[in-house]
């Protein structure tokens with residue numbers, strides 16, 4: 242380090258939600274912060290893009306826990322962004338709707354447990370006990386996770402929700418297969434795997450939306466922009482278009498990160514908000530033992546996605562302020578295991594908040610599963626807005642064929658969909674890989690497995706004492722999960738009680 246090189250209190254790798262929340266908290270708490278982002282746009286999965294004057298979200302379509310007084314609202318309020326964030330509350334009579342091929346009925350999720358139960362009971366009057374037990378269990382599981390409730394209590398030893406599979410739980414709850422499938426019908430939200438996904442993941446995610454579901458007006462990147470503003474207002478710096486290539490350590494302590502242009506950024510503390518396996522690739526420190534490296538590198542990633550973003554002709558597709566989860570079969574767990582012939586087994590349709598006319602949406606995103614092996618043919622190509630290397634015609638043809646096949650399935654529920662579409666654009670696992678910097682475009686990072694709950698638990702601390710981790714693979718994915726994980730990371734610097742008190746004081 243030259244005598245004139247600046248040394249930050251905290252250097253953060255990646256401006257995803259996790260990195261930005263850490264940056265905002267720590268800069269608010271008086272630390273000098275530098276966030277380094279490889280992309281042009283901040284936010285990772287919060288990024289948006291515009292086509293034909295319509296804004297599309299790439300990785301956040303709706304958010305749970307944003308109702309006034311709920312955990313996420315309190316954290317964002319403490320950070321000073323809640324007042325500036327324009328949100329739209331979703332349809333309380335059904336913010337999510339589950340539907341199946343060959344079943345003309347629709348199964349809406351009501352907002353608030355009273356609504357949720359009432360609407361389900363109308364469909365399943367004989368399942369009162371199961372529906373009530375489900376609601377009680379989900380709320381109890383959520384109440385038992387202190388961080389979820391911004392409580393300083395220790396996590397209880399009762400681990401049944403961590404060691405029970407959500408599919409098994411639902412099978413025990415009721416013999417009614419339809420109800421089981423409806424209760425798991427939004428499992429795309431956590432890329433559910435029949436023999437792996439723990440009940441607590443389902444509970445934390447679904448509960449947050451049942452309590453309150455909101456969209457962000459003008460795109461989820463508003464969150465990234467507002468958090469970046471907090472960082473800058475508190476004297477922090479954000480470097481864009483700079484990829485971290487190396488974490489330099491001396492005697493087991495991180496000293497600096499090295500950027501793609503050779504520049505070194507020095508810090509006292511380092512937080513990595515990128516995939517943990519990619520973090521470990523950045524450093525050859527001996528402090529990180531081979532067993533730890535092998536464990537992290539060997540963990541399975543959640544599946545990736547194919548998304549069709551459709552610009553709609555004005556006044557053609559009513560804005561219902563809800564999402565559709567449509568299954569091309571009865572079993573909601575047979576989804577990412579598709580073959581070329583059976584694809585797409587399901588899709589979720591998300592409306593963009595209308596910019597002009599509140600009655601009609603101007604854009605929809607239709608999301609379904611796609612595994613990385615389906616695009617592996619093009620794995621040696623790379624394309625982002627910063628490095629425009631258009632992939633070959635065979636790839637463009639692949640995307641067109643997939644888009645048309647997806648629209649065929651969408652047309653079963655929405656027969657006039659093709660007449661509504663003015664133009665469409667698509668993304669594949671390669672897009673997510675290139676923008677997020679993962680190996681396989683995984684949607685939600687590392688898979689949680691109830692058979693081996695400890696294996697996928699990754700601490701925010703590493704054996705390099707001044708290198709911490711944050712982001713969706715560490716705790717839980719999603720806006721709420723990643724924000725709370727960022728708190729965990731910051732607590733290990735500032736102290737748990739100290740930070741929670743700050744949040745509670747700001748909300749008093």
Ligand SMILES: Cc1cc2nc3c(=O)[nH]c(=O)nc-3n(C[C@H](O)[C@H](O)[C@H](O)COP(=O)(O)OP(=O)(O)OC[C@H]3O[C@@H](n4cnc5c(N)ncnc54)[C@H](O)[C@@H]3O)c2cc1C
Pocket residue numbers: 254255256257258259260277278279280283284285286287299300301302303304305483484485486514515546608673676677678683684685711712713714717718719720721723
């Ligand atoms: C398709 C999709 C739909 C989703 N829908 C929802 C939803 O509706 N609601 C919800 O709550 N959640 C949703 N999620 C999940 C949510 O978006 C993510 O869990 C969350 O945004 C992840 O944040 P993160 O901080 O972990 O990291 P990421 O968003 O992965 O950000 C990591 C950042 O690090 C940068 N980076 C990587 N490597 C380097 C490097 N070497 N140097 C510098 N920078 C680097 C990347 O460019 C990126 O900006 C969705 C996710 C996906 C993929």
